Amino acid sequence: MLVLRQPYLLYLGDATVKSDCKTAFGLRDWCREAVLAEWSHPAGSVTLDLPRLTPRQAAAKGAGSLIVGVAPTGGSLPEHWLDDLEAALEAGLDVVSGMHTRLTSFPKLVRAAERAGCRLVDVRHTGGTFGVASGKKRAGKRVLTVGTDCALGKKYTALAITRALKNRGLAATFRATGQTGIMIAGEGIPMDATISDFIAGAAEALSPANAPGHFDVIEGQGSLLHPAYAAVTLGLLHGSQPDAIVLCHDPARLTIEEYPDFPIPPLQEVIDYYLKVGSLTNGRIRCIGLSINSSALDEAAWAKYRIELESTLKLPVCDPVRSGVEPLADALVAL
Amino acid sequence: MLVLRQPYLLYLGDATVKSDCKTAFGLRDWCREAVLAEWSHPAGSVTLDLPRLTPRQAAAKGAGSLIVGVAPTGGSLPEHWLDDLEAALEAGLDVVSGMHTRLTSFPKLVRAAERAGCRLVDVRHTGGTFGVASGKKRAGKRVLTVGTDCALGKKYTALAITRALKNRGLAATFRATGQTGIMIAGEGIPMDATISDFIAGAAEALSPANAPGHFDVIEGQGSLLHPAYAAVTLGLLHGSQPDAIVLCHDPARLTIEEYPDFPIPPLQEVIDYYLKVGSLTNGRIRCIGLSINSSALDEAAWAKYRIELESTLKLPVCDPVRSGVEPLADALVAL
Numbered sequence: 001m002l003v004l005r006q007p008y009l010l011y012l013g014d015a016t017v018k019s020d021c022k023t024a025f026g027l028r029d030w031c032r033e034a035v036l037a038e039w040s041h042p043a044g045s046v047t048l049d050l051p052r053l054t055p056r057q058a059a060a061k062g063a064g065s066l067i068v069g070v071a072p073t074g075g076s077l078p079e080h081w082l083d084d085l086e087a088a089l090e091a092g093l094d095v096v097s098g099m100h101t102r103l104t105s106f107p108k109l110v111r112a113a114e115r116a117g118c119r120l121v122d123v124r125h126t127g128g129t130f131g132v133a134s135g136k137k138r139a140g141k142r143v144l145t146v147g148t149d150c151a152l153g154k155k156y157t158a159l160a161i162t163r164a165l166k167n168r169g170l171a172a173t174f175r176a177t178g179q180t181g182i183m184i185a186g187e188g189i190p191m192d193a194t195i196s197d198f199i200a201g202a203a204e205a206l207s208p209a210n211a212p213g214h215f216d217v218i219e220g221q222g223s224l225l226h227p228a229y230a231a232v233t234l235g236l237l238h239g240s241q242p243d244a245i246v247l248c249h250d251p252a253r254l255t256i257e258e259y260p261d262f263p264i265p266p267l268q269e270v271i272d273y274y275l276k277v278g279s280l281t282n283g284r285i286r287c288i289g290l291s292i293n294s295s296a297l298d299e300a301a302w303a304k305y306r307i308e309l310e311s312t313l314k315l316p317v318c319d320p321v322r323s324g325v326e327p328l329a330d331a332l333v334a335l
Numbered sequence: 336m337l338v339l340r341q342p343y344l345l346y347l348g349d350a351t352v353k354s355d356c357k358t359a360f361g362l363r364d365w366c367r368e369a370v371l372a373e374w375s376h377p378a379g380s381v382t383l384d385l386p387r388l389t390p391r392q393a394a395a396k397g398a399g400s401l402i403v404g405v406a407p408t409g410g411s412l413p414e415h416w417l418d419d420l421e422a423a424l425e426a427g428l429d430v431v432s433g434m435h436t437r438l439t440s441f442p443k444l445v446r447a448a449e450r451a452g453c454r455l456v457d458v459r460h461t462g463g464t465f466g467v468a469s470g471k472k473r474a475g476k477r478v479l480t481v482g483t484d485c486a487l488g489k490k491y492t493a494l495a496i497t498r499a500l501k502n503r504g505l506a507a508t509f510r511a512t513g514q515t516g517i518m519i520a521g522e523g524i525p526m527d528a529t530i531s532d533f534i535a536g537a538a539e540a541l542s543p544a545n546a547p548g549h550f551d552v553i554e555g556q557g558s559l560l561h562p563a564y565a566a567v568t569l570g571l572l573h574g575s576q577p578d579a580i581v582l583c584h585d586p587a588r589l590t591i592e593e594y595p596d597f598p599i600p601p602l603q604e605v606i607d608y609y610l611k612v613g614s615l616t617n618g619r620i621r622c623i624g625l626s627i628n629s630s631a632l633d634e635a636a637w638a639k640y641r642i643e644l645e646s647t648l649k650l651p652v653c654d655p656v657r658s659g660v661e662p663l664a665d666a667l668v669a670l
Binding site for chain 2: 132193196200201229259261
């Protein structure tokens with residue numbers, strides 16, 4: 001399991017557009033207690049409205065890691081960012097990135113990390129070593145968010161459910177499986193970076209045996225309907241052995257994104273397929289509701305869609321952004 | 336794609352028991368034309384009945400690689416094997432192993448390989464880099480062997496089908512996905528060593544577009560019914576986009592091996608499940624027959640079992656070892 005040193009100093013580079021800083025805003029909103037401050041290059045203009053500290057000031061206040069919270073334009077790290085990252089290492093902070101480009105591919109950073117005794121953590125690439133899945137049932141309850149496609153709200157839904165359960169005083173842990181989720185949780189396993197033989201084993205390790213009343217809320221990945229990523233989804237599903245799944249969907253998405261030849265089937269079929277595949281490792285798996293990313297619908301269209309879907313599927317239907325996930329929390333408590 | 340330098344010198348270590356040399360016997364039987372000779376330590380007594388050559392003699396006759404064809408007792412490489420492997424490198428041969436222990440974990444071998452400019456090839460661990468699967472249909476026909484479990488004849492069946500098609504003068508290529516298969520074919524992709532995100536992409540790369548009448552016969556891995564390895568099976572299935580599958584089964588196996596809580600369902604259910612999952616990337620996928628490992632049955636029991644199964648499933652049922660795979664080749668030609 002990958003464990004990050006908290007609290008964080010969030011680095012915004014020389015970003016001038018908020019949407020380039022999605023990771024930083026996500027961390028501010030979902031783990032405010034783990035975020036100490038922000039820092040950026042003088043040329044940057046985006047702010048998170050957090051205290052602004054240099055790496056050295058942040059380290060003095062107990063920061064553990066500088067998180068690269070911005071996506072570099074063009075995908076490659078500008079030279080002046082490297083200077084800022086080096087300064088963070090020299091101040092005693094780990095530097096953490098979820099970018100495709102590896103921090104460890106820059107000799108300058110590798111040398112600085114060695115000198116300082118700090119880590120360069122490439123969250124997207126740190127697969128780690130896991131055993132083969134046992135398939136054995138373990139104590140505690142597990143819920144997994146699954147999807148009709150990638151990138152339509154599985155992480156957000158899992159975070160919202162975790163928060164809703166905690167707000168009721170229940171024991172719940174968000175289990176992160178992707179780079180942003182891992183930064184939010186401070187730990188997790190980047191499921192898509194694991195070796196194929198050990199995906200299900202990694203998923204078992206991610207949500208170990210727990211108290212009978214405890215909920216592990218596991219961030220889903222990919223989709224069983226995806227021609228490239230279904231294997232990741234399946235390994236995570238089998239290893240998680242979820243008691244409950246929540247299906248995440250965006251009604252504006254008619255085919256898999258970037259795969260126009262792969263239509264998304266009727267949602268009842270999708271649910272049945274997930275339950276069939278998931279039943280291998282948990283015969284009592286059930287779908288407890290849907291989480292809809294309805295950003296493409298106006299309020300009236302959303303109300304109509306939701307009512308129709310609830311009546312067809314006989315399941316609660318939420319949009320976490322519009323109205324929260326209380327009906328899903330209700331269903332989990334009733335498990 | 337991993338490509339090995341042929342022909343091979345097969346190394347038997349100091350084995351005194353034939354069954355420890357399964358890999359070497361498999362290579363002799365399935366790619367005799369790629370095997371030049373055998374070599375062993377003086378303490379060994381197993382022979383493949385091939386010419387016996389030292390690494391230097393084999394290199395002089397054109398050998399490209401020494402293959403470790405024996406499993407070390409206890410799993411760890413004895414010191415005197417290392418001397419033999421070092422001698423092979425010094426003679427200019429690559430050293431190839433499918434063992435769990437990596438050749439590259441022995442500094443002595445790494446140094447010798449560097450000096451000689453030869454490769455240490457750990458077939459089991461060489462994942463390579465692949466793109467994300469496109470899901471796009473490609474020319475040529477593909478058949479994938481699938482199974483109710485691991486280790487019950489998927490490689491053997493694929494090799495037998497390839498041979499049967501070639502014997503009919505048809506264009507056919509065995510596509511290797513595991514370590515022994517890769518040694519036999521001289522190339523392939525160890526599917527279980529790939530990064531999860533790229534399993535299906537690796538499977539697409541393994542059987543690229545080909546002539547319309549050409550058959551890729553793809554070695555299956557694992558089982559969709561396996562709680563630990565189903566993800567590997569699924570990625571291979573999706574990326575292979577097979578037109579035809581052959582289900583491999585051992586009637587003596589009532590549950591997944593080493594997973595007694597996972598019973599093997601009726602075979603019609605298993606076939607339907609593979610076709611359902613496989614239909615994502617090839618809507619015309621069909622099962623063209625069964626390959627049974629009937630070693631646990633006597634001749635009468637096998638005849639009875641085969642007739643009953645053929646009448647229930649309405650599909651040809653073969654045991655490649657007892658009577659070959661001609662009915663499967665017939666079904667493929669009729670595709």
